[in-house]
Amino acid sequence: MPHALRPKHWPKASYDPRYDPLVDAGPGHNRDYAPTYWIGTAGPPPEDDGPISGDRDVDVVVVGSGYTGLSCAIHLAKEHGIKACVLEANTVAWGCSTRNGGQAQISSGRLKRSEWIKRWGVDVAKRMHLEVCEAFDLFRDIIGSGEFDCEPQDGGHYYIAHKPGVMAKLETESALLNEVFGYGSRIMGREELHAEHVKDQEAAGAMHEPDGTCIHAAKLAFGYQILARKLGATVHPASPVMGWKIKDKVHHLTTPGGTVRARAVALATAGYTPPGLDSRTKNRLMPILSNSIVTRPLTDEEKQACGFRTLSPLTDTRTLRHYYRHLADGRVQIGSRSAITGRDAENPRHLALLQRNLYRKFPALEGIELDYSWWGWVDVSHDMMPRVFQPDPAQTIYYAMGYGGNGVMYSCQAGRRMAQMVAGKGQGLDLPIFTSPLPSHGVLTPFRRLGQRFMYVWYYLKDEQF
Numbered sequence: 001m002p003h004a005l006r007p008k009h010w011p012k013a014s015y016d017p018r019y020d021p022l023v024d025a026g027p028g029h030n031r032d033y034a035p036t037y038w039i040g041t042a043g044p045p046p047e048d049d050g051p052i053s054g055d056r057d058v059d060v061v062v063v064g065s066g067y068t069g070l071s072c073a074i075h076l077a078k079e080h081g082i083k084a085c086v087l088e089a090n091t092v093a094w095g096c097s098t099r100n101g102g103q104a105q106i107s108s109g110r111l112k113r114s115e116w117i118k119r120w121g122v123d124v125a126k127r128m129h130l131e132v133c134e135a136f137d138l139f140r141d142i143i144g145s146g147e148f149d150c151e152p153q154d155g156g157h158y159y160i161a162h163k164p165g166v167m168a169k170l171e172t173e174s175a176l177l178n179e180v181f182g183y184g185s186r187i188m189g190r191e192e193l194h195a196e197h198v199k200d201q202e203a204a205g206a207m208h209e210p211d212g213t214c215i216h217a218a219k220l221a222f223g224y225q226i227l228a229r230k231l232g233a234t235v236h237p238a239s240p241v242m243g244w245k246i247k248d249k250v251h252h253l254t255t256p257g258g259t260v261r262a263r264a265v266a267l268a269t270a271g272y273t274p275p276g277l278d279s280r281t282k283n284r285l286m287p288i289l290s291n292s293i294v295t296r297p298l299t300d301e302e303k304q305a306c307g308f309r310t311l312s313p314l315t316d317t318r319t320l321r322h323y324y325r326h327l328a329d330g331r332v333q334i335g336s337r338s339a340i341t342g343r344d345a346e347n348p349r350h351l352a353l354l355q356r357n358l359y360r361k362f363p364a365l366e367g368i369e370l371d372y373s374w375w376g377w378v379d380v381s382h383d384m385m386p387r388v389f390q391p392d393p394a395q396t397i398y399y400a401m402g403y404g405g406n407g408v409m410y411s412c413q414a415g416r417r418m419a420q421m422v423a424g425k426g427q428g429l430d431l432p433i434f435t436s437p438l439p440s441h442g443v444l445t446p447f448r449r450l451g452q453r454f455m456y457v458w459y460y461l462k463d464e465q466f
Contacts, residue, residue, distance in 0.1 A: 020342025071415025099376030148223025157212025199307030
């Protein structure tokens with residue numbers, strides 16, 4: 001079809017619940033959103049720039065229109081005067097950014113502060129802590145700027161001990177935060193937690209971190225989209241990268257509607273990174289499915305029985321952790337692990353497992369009707385920490401991903417850091433997450449999911465039996 005005759009929007013493809021990034025060649029073309037609570041309550045998506053239609057030359061292409069990619073576009077424009085072209089295979093923020101739990105914590109990746117010290121030593125761990133604190137300040141500033149409303153509910157983060165045996169470790173971690181990092185966490189017992197915050201019946205106590213907020217996940221993504229376009233970026237859905245060549249240091253990215261030529265490419269595809277997109281990201285992540293449900297609005301009696309006195313993020317101490325919250329409209333949301341493969345994602349046993357765990361925490365909700373159920377792929381790195389990195393100093397290719405389920409907050413800073421690198425202002429970014437690539441699974445790549453099955457059994461035993 002001649003470019004002039006191409007439609008502004010391609011026909012919408014249906015949502016594919018069985019999509020699997022380790023099996024499928026790519027995330028698809030103009031697929032509809034997963035049926036999440038966030039999409040169901042966000043209202044119409046904001047205006048975009050339509051699919052790529054014809055060949056064009058741009059300064060920077062950002063691949064992926066989730067939190068990271070849109071933050072990169074925002075900060076390229078705001079801090080460096082560069083107007084990016086954002087390419088999205090499907091609908092804007094189609095992946096992690098509209099399927100998460102809407103929880104922002106003062107963390108990056110899956111490792112705790114004590115694990116940072118074991119890996120890098122105290123000095124580097126302290127600088128990592130400052131980076132994450134700066135990231136939370138940036139996130140708080142952007143969601144409080146008045147540019148958009150993502151319904152922030154500040155009040156800290158509750159890290160809840162799911163059994164008495166983990167309280168000692170939680171107390172040690174809290175002491176470390178306070179004494180080594182100068183961060184004001186505090187421990188509370190079961191009685192205080194139940195009386196003043198939430199009546200999680202599994203809880204033996206909790207650690208409270210003063211920085212933590214809940215947001216509406218889709219309204220955050222749509223707000224980023226509005227802000228990016230206001231600053232001059234263009235956002236193009238239904239524009240998957242189908243081919244990528246470099247000619248005379250210029251990147252040629254082929255989409256169904258035309259080729260985009262750019263001097264730099266920033267990758268922000270996270271758990272939905274196609275295996276054939278680029279050799280620098282192949283086998284660098286382990287996509288893990290996370291399942292999430294949202295109940296109908298609670299009655300006054302149910303609210304009282306559950307003891308919800310906070311809208312802040314709640315996370316338990318399981319290795320296969322649960323993230324949950326009381327939503328502003330009176331519903332309860334909870335998420336945790338799901339299937340191992342996309343083909344098994346619709347198996348009702350995964351939903352039943354999550355429901356049982358909801359009932360264990362809040363027995364008054366047993367049998368409650370669900371208004372929403374969905375799942376999505378989390379970008380877990382081999383060493384449980386994200387990277388914002390330029391793989392080859394001779395090539396203008398960058399990536400930011402690997403948050404391991406803690407990307408709602410840190411993705412804003414990661415997009416900003418990637419924008420710095422793209423603009424040639426990355427000097428001084430010397431933390432390990434900026435100076436080393438995402439580790440590869442190497443020869444173990446074909447056996448990742450076999451290993452995952454064994455690890456899930458071990459994690460279950462560790463979380464529930466030992």
